[in-house]
Amino acid sequence: DLSKSGVPRRLRAAKRVIVAQAGAGRYKVAILGAAGGVGQMLSLLVKMSPLVSALHLYDIANVEGVAADISHCNTPAEVAGFTGKDELAGSLSGADVVVIATGVPRKPGMTRDDLFGINAGIVKELVEAVADHAPGALVHIISNPVNSTVPVAAEALKQKGAYDARKVFGVTTLDVVRANAFVAARKGLPLADVDVPVVGGHSGTTILPLLSKARPKAPFTDEEVEELTARIQNAGTEVVEAKAGAGSATLSMAYAAARFVEASLRGLDGDGDVYECAYVQSQVVPELPFFASRVKLGKDGVEEEVGSELRGISEYEARALEALKPELKASIDKGVAYVQQQQ
Numbered sequence: 001d002l003s004k005s006g007v008p009r010r011l012r013a014a015k016r017v018i019v020a021q022a023g024a025g026r027y028k029v030a031i032l033g034a035a036g037g038v039g040q041m042l043s044l045l046v047k048m049s050p051l052v053s054a055l056h057l058y059d060i061a062n063v064e065g066v067a068a069d070i071s072h073c074n075t076p077a078e079v080a081g082f083t084g085k086d087e088l089a090g091s092l093s094g095a096d097v098v099v100i101a102t103g104v105p106r107k108p109g110m111t112r113d114d115l116f117g118i119n120a121g122i123v124k125e126l127v128e129a130v131a132d133h134a135p136g137a138l139v140h141i142i143s144n145p146v147n148s149t150v151p152v153a154a155e156a157l158k159q160k161g162a163y164d165a166r167k168v169f170g171v172t173t174l175d176v177v178r179a180n181a182f183v184a185a186r187k188g189l190p191l192a193d194v195d196v197p198v199v200g201g202h203s204g205t206t207i208l209p210l211l212s213k214a215r216p217k218a219p220f221t222d223e224e225v226e227e228l229t230a231r232i233q234n235a236g237t238e239v240v241e242a243k244a245g246a247g248s249a250t251l252s253m254a255y256a257a258a259r260f261v262e263a264s265l266r267g268l269d270g271d272g273d274v275y276e277c278a279y280v281q282s283q284v285v286p287e288l289p290f291f292a293s294r295v296k297l298g299k300d301g302v303e304e305e306v307g308s309e310l311r312g313i314s315e316y317e318a319r320a321l322e323a324l325k326p327e328l329k330a331s332i333d334k335g336v337a338y339v340q341q342q343q
């Protein structure tokens, strides 16, 4: 009874168990903004991970109740709540992964960039604390506008002499999750099999799903490509409008962020086969120092930018890639300039 790789299934199962035991409950995850819409649900999902031994929940208010509530789940991770700036250092101490889900969400009529004025400063302040209290941690940035907050974080860490490009991520997993869901529904494919790489950035037309590289291979008409691409690019706004002033995606975001945390922990744990799309410091497109594409996750974060999915893309995708460059570059420059101007 051989699996696709030719390894007997029973042996593969046994190996998985050993790997799971080796990594069982070894990692400390800190979630900043844990009392928020994304943060609460993400905290619950991360509490369910067998790889997590300690879960630190930080927010400026209302976090103790969240921590008490989640701590009653009978899964191994020990939960602790940290409230207010005085407790930020304690929340970060020893963290392997720090997730930043703080700041304000959009309301109808707003762009993600409209959040820059508030969220950039919060992200800067928090990554400076990460440099001091959790050097070496992987930093997952959810706070919008991701296209700019990641360059803000990178530049702030550089100023502190604590930047490791392999360890700073903009979380774009929700774009992949949406692309997979919409493509599976449209093409009648089994959900579990669908994998659509999404590259570029995380805002409007900078979100570029590569339907030509979707797995399993499926034929798309030009009309399907246009409709699916537009739906994936506008999916955040679809939720913002449906919530009608009560915020943006929280539940699907938490699901996506939990997937990215788990993938990162598996990478730290030595699993040699972990790939996710993420917005990172990049060499894939020379004009864009930050870019989302598929990366290999390993013991020190990004082990390799795969980049190959950009080879042989369709003409439609190649045009969309050209078209997104000026906006993404401007968002990157805005983030870098914000930090440099404050020096």
Ligand code: NAD
Pocket (backbone or CB within 6 Å): 032, 033, 034, 035, 036, 037, 038, 039, 058, 059, 060, 061, 101, 102, 103, 104, 105, 106, 115, 119, 122, 141, 142, 143, 144, 145, 146, 171, 172, 174, 175, 202, 247, 248, 249, 250, 253
């Ligand atoms: P929310 O308002 O429900 O929660 C934000 C939390 O951040 C609040 O609990 C608030 O107290 C906390 N906070 C604010 N300033 C803080 C600080 N200085 N330190 C610590 N905590 C602080 O918002 P939300 O719906 O959870 O969204 C959070 C962020 O995530 C927004 O910027 C939103 O745009 C972004 N988001 C990104 C994606 C993505 O795909 N990357 C998806 C969904 C939401």
Ligand code: LMR
Pocket (backbone or CB within 6 Å): 105, 106, 112, 144, 174, 235, 236, 237, 239, 240, 248, 249
């Ligand atoms: C999303 O894609 O849902 C998030 O970036 C939140 C938003 O503002 O759309």
